[in-house]
Every structure is written in structure tokens, then in C-alpha cells.
Amino acid sequence: AKHDVLRTKVVDQGEKACQEIVPIDRIDPRLTYRKLRIAAGAAAGEPMSGTPDSEGAERAAEIADLARRVLAGAVLTLPVLYAAMASDLFRAWAPPVLLNHWTQLALITPVMFYTGWPIHRTGWLALAHRSADMNSLITIGTAAAYGYSLLVTAAPGLLPAGVREVYFETTGVILTLIMLGRLIETRAKAGTGQAIRELLGLQARTARVVRDGAETEVPVEQVVVGDEVVIRPGEKIPVDAVVVSGSSAVDES
Numbered sequence: 001a002k003h004d005v006l007r008t009k010v011v012d013q014g015e016k017a018c019q020e021i022v023p024i025d026r027i028d029p030r031l032t033y034r035k036l037r038i039a040a041g042a043a044a045g046e047p048m049s050g051t052p053d054s055e056g057a058e059r060a061a062e063i064a065d066l067a068r069r070v071l072a073g074a075v076l077t078l079p080v081l082y083a084a085m086a087s088d089l090f091r092a093w094a095p096p097v098l099l100n101h102w103t104q105l106a107l108i109t110p111v112m113f114y115t116g117w118p119i120h121r122t123g124w125l126a127l128a129h130r131s132a133d134m135n136s137l138i139t140i141g142t143a144a145a146y147g148y149s150l151l152v153t154a155a156p157g158l159l160p161a162g163v164r165e166v167y168f169e170t171t172g173v174i175l176t177l178i179m180l181g182r183l184i185e186t187r188a189k190a191g192t193g194q195a196i197r198e199l200l201g202l203q204a205r206t207a208r209v210v211r212d213g214a215e216t217e218v219p220v221e222q223v224v225v226g227d228e229v230v231i232r233p234g235e236k237i238p239v240d241a242v243v244v245s246g247s248s249a250v251d252e253s
Helices: 033-043 052-088 101-115 117-128 134-154 168-200
Strands: 006-010 206-211 214-219 228-231 241-245
Touching: 052 101, 052 168, 101 117, 101 134, 101 168, 117 134, 117 168, 134 168
Parallel strands: none
Antiparallel strands: 006 228, 006 241, 206 214, 206 228
């Protein structure tokens, strides 16, 4: 069947852009420098420098960093966890070296300050801005467990004999599991983001508009309300519009 060109009129969907001026002390401390810089550029009308490729590279770097932290936490925490569980719960044999408090301190200290660093950084910043969140709770809890265990290890004589237990394995397990959850979440977000970018890639990049009686192909960003857009057979409809005249087969993907 023969198809004519389809002429459409761009319509306004009634969506209005707005921005809010927020005092600096109300900015969420969980925002990274990059996000703040992008937000500031958007508010000022500056062009965004991020591209899908750069965002994908940043996401991959973030996943790799989280994976290293989780791996380090798991490798260093498992021996301490085994020693604590075997001796206290199952009354099983555990290497004496792993039951030594100084050995446990040496193993868990990197977990505390390397594996858990993203949590502590965000948690303390949130506390400093008086907007405590889950990171703050984890930071306070693990810091208390680690600090108390450090006191028991370094100066046990300051405490009664009945309360000289250490909680190094608790610190390591909590931080490692939280970071593992973040790793899984980040990977899931990366997959979702890639799917969305592929979906957006199906969108038409240009539109053929009628201006001053002539057809002109322009980027879709330059199409304004009231423009008359010409859609040829098999083409995609680039913007929201109403049919003015003609009939044709179009790509609805």
C-alpha cells in the first residue's frame, strides 16, 4: 500500500522545569563531589560533561573498588570468625594463634579502616551535619566494638576479669556484609542503567521540521512547541505531537 507522509504538530505536555535554591548546610552529605558539581552545573544552565561511556567507566571502577574491599574484608574476617565460633559456640579446636587478641587486632584493623572506609566516611559526615542515617548507626556500632576490643587487648587490667571479651569478629562481619550488599546493589544498578541507556538509544536523534515553507532536519533538542514535523514512512516519531495531516506507517519502537 502507498503511504503518504505524516505531518504532526508538536504539543506542550505541561511539564515545567523548576529549581530550588538550597542552603549549603542542607545539602545531603552523602552526595559525592561529582554529583554536587553536576547539580551545580545543571542549576547554572551549564552543559553536562558526562556521557554514557564515562558513566559506565565510573560505575565499573566503583564496582571494582567495592569488590576489592569486600574480598579483603572476607579474607581477613573469616579466620577470626572461625576462631570465635569454634571456641565459643561449638567448643571445637581452633589454632591458638587465631585466639590471640593481638592477632585478631592485626587482622581486623584493615577491615575496619579499609573495607569499612566508605561507610565511616559517609557516617561521620552525616553526624557532622546532624543528619544521622544508617551509615552513622553502623559507624558508631563498629567503632564501639572495635574500640572496646582494642582496650581489652592493649590494657586488659583496666577492666574487670569478667568483661574482657573482644568483638573483633563482630566488627569484621558487619562491615564486610554491608559492603557486600553495596556491591550487589551497585551491580544491579549498573545493569539497570545499561538497559535504560539501550532503551534511550532507540529514540530518534533528529526531526524533520517545516520552517519558512521548507523542510529542515534538526536535532530533537531544537524542536519547539508549534513546530510542524514531517514523518516519512517507516520513520520514528521523535517528539510528542498530534497528527495534522496525512497517513503513514511509522516505527513505534
